[in-house]
Amino acid sequence: MNILLAIIVLGSIAAIFGALLGFASIRFKVDADPIVEQLDALLPQTQCGQCGYPGCKPYAQAVADGEAINKCAPGGEDTIKKIADLMGVEVQPLDASHVQGDVAKSNRPKVAFVIEEDCIGCTKCIQACPVDAIIGAAKQMHTIIIDECTGCDLCVAPCPVDCIEMRELPETIHNWQWDLTSIPVKQLD
Amino acid sequence: MVESIIERITRGNFWDFHGGIHPPEQKFLTTNKPIKSLSLPKQLIIPLQQHIGLEGDVLVSVGDKVLKGQPLTLSKNAMVVPIHAPTSGVISAIKMSVIAHPSALRQLCIFLDVDGEDTWRERQGCTDIAQLSNHDIIAKIANAGIAGMGGAGFPTHVKVSTDHNINFLIINGAECEPYITADDLLMTEQSVAIVDGINILDKLLNPRHILVAIEDNKPSAIKAMRQATANNSKIKVCVVPTKYPTGGEKQLIQILTGKEVTAGQLPIHSGIVMQNIATCFAINDAIKYDIPLISRVVTVTGQALAQPQNVWALLGTPINFLLEQCQVNSIDNEKQPVIMGGPMMGFSLYSELVPVVKTSNCILVPSKIEMPSAFEKESKEVECIRCGQCSDVCPSQLLPQELQWSAKAKDHAQLTKLNLSDCIECGACAYVCPSQIPLVHYYRIAKAEIREKQLLDLKAEKAKVRFEARKLRLEKEKIARQEKHKKAAAARKAAMNKATPEAAGAKSAVAAALARVKAKKASQEQDSATDNVTNSGVTDVPLESVSAEKSQVSAAIARAKAKKKLKEQAANNDSDIVGENTSNTEDKKAKIAAAIAKAKAKKLSKGASEADHDTGNITAPETADKVPVAAAKTASTPAIVATSSSDDKKTKIAAAIAKAKAKKLNKGASEADHDTGNITAPETSDKVPVAAAETASTPAIATTSSTDDKKAKIAAAIAKAKAKKKRQEASSGNNNDQNSV
Numbered sequence: 022m023n024i025l026l027a028i029i030v031l032g033s034i035a036a037i038f039g040a041l042l043g044f045a046s047i048r049f050k051v052d053a054d055p056i057v058e059q060l061d062a063l064l065p066q067t068q069c070g071q072c073g074y075p076g077c078k079p080y081a082q083a084v085a086d087g088e089a090i091n092k093c094a095p096g097g098e099d100t101i102k103k104i105a106d107l108m109g110v111e112v113q114p115l116d117a118s119h120v121q122g123d124v125a126k127s128n129r130p131k132v133a134f135v136i137e138e139d140c141i142g143c144t145k146c147i148q149a150c151p152v153d154a155i156i157g158a159a160k161q162m163h164t165i166i167i168d169e170c171t172g173c174d175l176c177v178a179p180c181p182v183d184c185i186e187m188r189e190l191p192e193t194i195h196n197w198q199w200d201l202t203s204i205p206v207k208q209l210d
Numbered sequence: 211m212v213e214s215i216i217e218r219i220t221r222g223n224f225w226d227f228h229g230g231i232h233p234p235e236q237k238f239l240t241t242n243k244p245i246k247s248l249s250l251p252k253q254l255i256i257p258l259q260q261h262i263g264l265e266g267d268v269l270v271s272v273g274d275k276v277l278k279g280q281p282l283t284l285s286k287n288a289m290v291v292p293i294h295a296p297t298s299g300v301i302s303a304i305k306m307s308v309i310a311h312p313s314a315l316r317q318l319c320i321f322l323d324v325d326g327e328d329t330w331r332e333r334q335g336c337t338d339i340a341q342l343s344n345h346d347i348i349a350k351i352a353n354a355g356i357a358g359m360g361g362a363g364f365p366t367h368v369k370v371s372t373d374h375n376i377n378f379l380i381i382n383g384a385e386c387e388p389y390i391t392a393d394d395l396l397m398t399e400q401s402v403a404i405v406d407g408i409n410i411l412d413k414l415l416n417p418r419h420i421l422v423a424i425e426d427n428k429p430s431a432i433k434a435m436r437q438a439t440a441n442n443s444k445i446k447v448c449v450v451p452t453k454y455p456t457g458g459e460k461q462l463i464q465i466l467t468g469k470e471v472t473a474g475q476l477p478i479h480s481g482i483v484m485q486n487i488a489t490c491f492a493i494n495d496a497i498k499y500d501i502p503l504i505s506r507v508v509t510v511t512g513q514a515l516a517q518p519q520n521v522w523a524l525l526g527t528p529i530n531f532l533l534e535q536c537q538v539n540s541i542d543n544e545k546q547p548v549i550m551g552g553p554m555m556g557f558s559l560y561s562e563l564v565p566v567v568k569t570s571n572c573i574l575v576p577s578k579i580e581m582p583s584a585f586e587k588e589s590k591e592v593e594c595i596r597c598g599q600c601s602d603v604c605p606s607q608l609l610p611q612e613l614q615w616s617a618k619a620k621d622h623a624q625l626t627k628l629n630l631s632d633c634i635e636c637g638a639c640a641y642v643c644p645s646q647i648p649l650v651h652y653y654r655i656a657k658a659e660i661r662e663k664q665l666l667d668l669k670a671e672k673a674k675v676r677f678e679a680r681k682l683r684l685e686k687e688k689i690a691r692q693e694k695h696k697k698a699a700a701a702r703k704a705a706m707n708k709a710t711p712e713a714a715g716a717k718s719a720v721a722a723a724l725a726r727v728k729a730k731k732a733s734q735e736q737d738s739a740t741d742n743v744t745n746s747g748v749t750d751v752p753l754e755s756v757s758a759e760k761s762q763v764s765a766a767i768a769r770a771k772a773k774k775k776l777k778e779q780a781a782n783n784d785s786d787i788v789g790e791n792t793s794n795t796e797d798k799k800a801k802i803a804a805a806i807a808k809a810k811a812k813k814l815s816k817g818a819s820e821a822d823h824d825t826g827n828i829t830a831p832e833t834a835d836k837v838p839v840a841a842a843k844t845a846s847t848p849a850i851v852a853t854s855s856s857d858d859k860k861t862k863i864a865a866a867i868a869k870a871k872a873k874k875l876n877k878g879a880s881e882a883d884h885d886t887g888n889i890t891a892p893e894t895s896d897k898v899p900v901a902a903a904e905t906a907s908t909p910a911i912a913t914t915s916s917t918d919d920k921k922a923k924i925a926a927a928i929a930k931a932k933a934k935k936k937r938q939e940a941s942s943g944n945n946n947d948q949n950s951v
Contacts, residue, residue, distance in 0.1 A: 066670035068677045076677055141927045152676040171673045181931040197313040197658070 056107070057085045063103045067095045068151035069173030076151060084108065091116045095173070131187040132170040133177065137162050139184035146176035146185055212377055215467050216419060219448055225468040227461045229603040230453040231638045233388045233554065235427065239511050239518040241391045245399060246521045248535055253302070254322040254526030256282065256293055257309045260567040261357035262364050263289035265318065274301045277331040279502050282320055285352060291365050291568075292355045295322060296504040296524035298329040310550055310567050314560035322526065333500040344414055347497060354496030355503045355568075360457070360486035361551065363569040366493070369483065370414050377481035379417035380466060381408055381490060383424040383431065384450065384457035387552030390572045392507040393487040395520045397424070397431035400491055401438035407490030408445060410497055415483055420445045421466055425452045454554065455636040459484050461605050473632050488571075508566055510536045512575035514546060523566045529573055530562035538575060547584040549574040554637040558584070583646075590646045600639035600649065606632045610639040610649050617656040622663060625656055633657075 060081035067077070072092035074080040084090055090104045091113040098115060105112040135146075135155075142160040154170045157163030165176075167190075177185050218224070258265040266283030270276060276295040285292045302323040306316035336342060342350075352367035360382060381404075385393045397404060412420060422439070424432050426449050439445040450456055450465055460471045463482055471477055477484060488506060495501040504525055511518040516537035523532060529548060538546070549556040550564070552572055578585050600610035609628060616624040633653050640649040 061674075065666075066673040066677070068673060076681075077674070139927070139930070141924070151680065152673050153680045154676070169672070169676060171669070181934070182927045183930060183934050192313075192315060194309075194311050194313055194315050194317065197311075197315060 057081050059107055060084050060104060063096075063100055063107065064093060065096045065100065065171075067171035067173040069095055069171070069175055070151070071095070071174075089113070089116065129189045129192075131172040131189050132167050133165045133172070133174075133185050134188045135162075135164050136184040136186065137164065139182050141182055141184075143181060145179040145181065149175045149179045151175060212418060216446075218468075219421065219446060219466065222449070224448070224450055224465050227456075227464045227605050228607045229605045229638060230455065230461075231603050231641055232452070233454055233641060235452075236389045236511070236553075237391050237394070237427065239389070239513070240509055240520055241394060241428075241430075243519045245395050245507055246519055246535075248521050248523065248527075248532075250297055250324050250326055250328065251524070251527050251531040252324055253528070254296055254299075254324060254524060255307055255528060255563070255565040256296070256320045256322060256526035257307075257565065257567060258283055258293065258318045258320065260293065260363060260525070260569065261291045262362060263287075263291060263357075266290045266292050268304060268318075268320070270301050270304075270320070272301050272304055275299070275325075276301060276322065277329050279331045279333070279500075279504060281353070281355075281502070288368055289365060291357045292353065292502075293320075293525070294355055294502040294504050296526055297322075297324055298327050299324040308561045308564055310559070310564045310570055312557035319565070335499045336497060339410055339413060339497060342497070347410060347414055350497055350500075351493060353502070354492070354500075356489060356492050356496060357503075357568050358486055359488035359492065359506060359568060359571070361555070361569055361571065363567075366485070366489055369485070370411065372415070372478055372483070374478050375481055376415045376417040376483055377419065378467060378483075379408075379411060379415055379420045380462060380482060380484045381420065381422040381487060382457060382459070382462055382484050383422055383428075383435070383487045384462055385428070385487075386425060386452070386454045386457040387554055387572070388454070389511050389574055390509045390552050391511075392509045392520055392571045394428045394431045396491060396507050397428070397487055398434045401431075401434035403494045404435070404487060404490050405438040405442070405445070406498065407492070407494035409442075410493055411483075411485060411490065412444065417483070422447045423450050423456075423462055423466060424448070425450055425456060427452045454638065455605055455634070458605060458634050458636060460634070473629055503568060506566070506568065506570075508532065508570060509572040510575075511572065513577040513580045514538060514575040525567060526565045528563050528565055529559065532566070532573055533562065533575065546575065547581075549576070549584065553581065554641070555635060589648060591648065592645045594645055594647060597644060599642045599644070603638040603642050605636060605638065606634060608633055613656075614647060614649055614652050617652040620656070620659065622656070622660050625660065630656060630660070 057078070058081075061078050064077040064081060070076065071094045072080045072083075074083055080088070080093065084104060090108060090110060091101050093100050093104075094115065101115060102112055133146075133155075140157075140162045142157060142162060144157065144159050144163070146163060147155045147157055151173060152169055152171055154166045155163055155176060156166065165185075172187065174187060177187065258268070264287055266285050268282065269284050270282055276282070276299060278295060278298045280295045281292050282295055283290075283292045299322045301320060303321040305319065305321070307319040307321075308314055309317045309319070311317075339347070348367050348371050351370065352365075356366040357363040358366060358369070383393050383397055385391070408420060408422070422435055422445060424435065424447065426432075432447060432449055435447050439447060448466060450462075455461055456465060459477060462484065463477055463480075464470055467482070469480055469482070471480060471482075492503050492506075496503070505522050506525065507520050508523045509518075509520050510532050515533070519536060521532065521535065529550075533548070548559045548562060550559050550570055550573060551557060553574060553576070556572065556574060576584055583590075594611055594614065596611060598611070601608070604610055606629075608630075613625065613628050613630055613633070616628065617630075630653060633650075635650050635653060637650045640647065640651075643649060
């Protein structure tokens with residue numbers, strides 16, 4: 022009798038928890054893979070495609086699916102380190118085959134610049150721009166919206182007359198960084 | 211609550227803020243001398259932006275003669291503070307120049323050559339403030355270019371146009387930096403004007419109480435201010451104990467009211483507005499006498515000067531002029547540091563041409579005994595010994611040593627957690643540090659980095675949104691296109707099947723076309739019949755039309771024949787084409803010839819590369835060498851044709867053909883190099899660009915004969931494009947060679 026009672030009690034408890042878990046798994050189901058969103062947040066969103074994927078989100082998806090973490094050239098070592106932390110894998114050096122142009126050489130942010138007298142209005146750069154930061158129409162001069170340009174380099178190659186170049190943003194007092202070479206102010210005693 | 215605060219203040223029983231230091235007083239250097247009015251400097255350098263906010267639009271141009279007080283920039287935005295000509299003269303330049311900023315970066319400045327006459331523009335003073343509406347007063351303050359003169363330079367008109375209920379208007383005369391006496395002397399000499407300025411603020415803000423806070427080390431200022439406010443019960447002069455940094459906004463509020471302004475909050479949220487003494491004086495000048503902010507009191511001090519003193523300096527006065535006036539003692543070495551601002555919060559200047567701006571209250575030129583650290587090139591910093599003195603003195607109750615570690619490690623998350631943004635950069639922690647760590651510098655670096663990071667994050671977020679939007683748009687356009695095609699197809703089908711008059715029309719048109727085709731066929735059959743039997747006149751088609759059709763058919767046949775012939779000839783000899791083409795002036799012929807030449811060049815190069823591939827011996831590069839030369843010849847043919855014919859279109863076509871050919875050629879040549887893969891290959895690829903360049907130059911010559919500008923441009927663009935291709939191919943060819951070697 023006692024054994025039967027124990028079986029009934031334990032069985033009913035198991036049934037209750039089973040039902041509860043089953044309900045929770047349906048009710049609180051996570052639709053998207055949250056790791057993809059987290060990875061996407063770490064990537065620099067230049068949408069440059071240097072990793073071989075058409076944008077940052079697709080690369081984030083690929084990394085979540087086991088792609089190498091060292092393909093983001095604009096993000097550099099910093100981004101690789103963060104992705105490694107998130108994914109719990111070893112930090113790898115940047116894959117050099119995914120570096121196009123000289124994006125990784127200088128720290129100063131760069132933006133594309135159209136040499137307007139040379140522009141023939143072919144619209145090829147407009148089609149290449151991942152963030153729609155180039156204005157212009159066929160046979161009309163094109164120009165870059167500096168504030169929207171991510172410096173991804175993608176518009177430079179398609180230009181048939183080489184009138185797009187990457188220029189460093191000038192240093193102003195708004196983006197200037199302090200350095201310790203200036204004379205520290207200290208008080209006499 | 212407010213009443214109890216007032217009771218405490220009347221009893222002289224103030225609150226205290228955490229920490230603070232007592233650096234040795236150096237105010238005696240300048241405090242006992244009156245403010246000196248200087249002679250006019252020869253040139254003024256007026257930066258467009260002297261405050262927190264944005265630059266205004268320049269109103270003057272080089273060569274303009276301006277009068278004293280004339281606005282030089284225009285304010286359209288609330289965060290723009292205009293600047294004015296400090297004296298009369300001629301604008302000699304508007305260019306980038308070093309400004310008063312620790313970065314020593316250049317900013318747009320207006321250079322004013324002083325004429326020495328000091329002629330005022332027309333002024334409209336107002337003696338009775340009661341006549342003016344608050345709106346008018348705020349507009350006048352904005353137009354006078356007044357920005358907070360205590361150091362931050364926040365636009366004053368923004369600060370005073372508020373809807374909040376104001377409990378306390380605090381006038382900050384604490385001046386806690388150990389050297390500065392500018393506000394002290396201004397209060398002593400101009401107390402009445404300052405009180406008038408305070409009354410204007412009173413009218414604007416209508417606060418319940420006005421407190422004038424002065425540190426107890428300024429007895430003459432306290433006396434003057436007490437006298438000036440004797441018959442005004444609303445204004446209370448509060449004498450607060452001397453401690454650094456009492457003059458900090460949040461610290462002074464805590465001392466006077468006991469309220470702590472929490473992180474991320476502004477004093478206005480607690481019903482408190484704070485203004486500087488010098489700002490009150492400037493407001494009075496602007497409203498009463500219509501004098502814009504064109505000069506300010508600057509303390510020029512330090513033991514390296516023979517005559518340290520306070521001076522009335524016009525904005526834009528170069529620092530070296532001020533130093534000359536105060537007689538620098540030991541300028542023998544060029545390394546003499548000049549510090550703008552006080553010793554605690556100021557920064558070293560890199561150039562003595564830096565001008566005085568609205569926020570510069572002090573120029574400090576210390577001697578070596580006075581401030582040895584300023585002369586040292588290398589920092590004496592050693593490791594932190596965790597003594598904790600820095601956190602004892604921090605007025606914001608932060609943990610300076612932990613901040614320092616996190617700042618060195620660039621751990622921005624931890625820095626945010628430790629409330630780095632609440633650091634007022636007073637320098638008290640660095641002052642007491644026994645390890646001589648320049649703590650504030652680490653914080654400033656970290657703050658700038660965090661700010662940059664935030665901007666980047668913002669930009670990344672924006673880029674992401676734009677990228678997604680673009681993807682969506684492309685998708686939509688694709689769907690729309692497909693939809694359109696589908697609809698058009700459906701409409702066509704429907705029109706065919708329906709029996710509407712339009713459809714019937716369409717149907718009949720189709721039927722008519724069918725009938726025409728049938729009739730044509732029939733007539734052709736008849737033609738063939740008539741070849742033998744001649745015209746019998748049995749057909750229902752008119753005779754003339756038959757003959758017309760006949761002639762057309764024969765023309766087509768002739769064309770086809772000519773084409774064939776050409777092909778054969780071309781296969782035989784290259785030079786034949788040249789002759790054929792030049793002799794034949796017909797347009798179409800030229801086109802055909804060009805196309806053939808193109809095809810041939812393609813074939814040739816292909817053949818050559820194939821041959822190279824097959825033989826793979828040392829003579830292959832020679833063949834490759836010949837290919838470009840021969841092809842270049844071919845390429846020049848259409849170009850010649852183009853020059854002889856004056857038609858524009860022709861030129862274009864020729865250029866396009868030449869371009870295509872050059873491309874093919876290069877491709878073929880580089881392929882050949884790649885295939886042979888021997889050591890002489892780089893030479894070959896070197897030659898390719900030369901040959902190709904010749905080809906490229908041909909269309910350019912052709913187009914120079916036509917006078918049209920556009921044409922020239924197009925040609926240049928094409929030449930450029932071609933050059934680019936060549937370069938790319940040559941480099942890829944070279945790469946291949948190197949790989950194989």
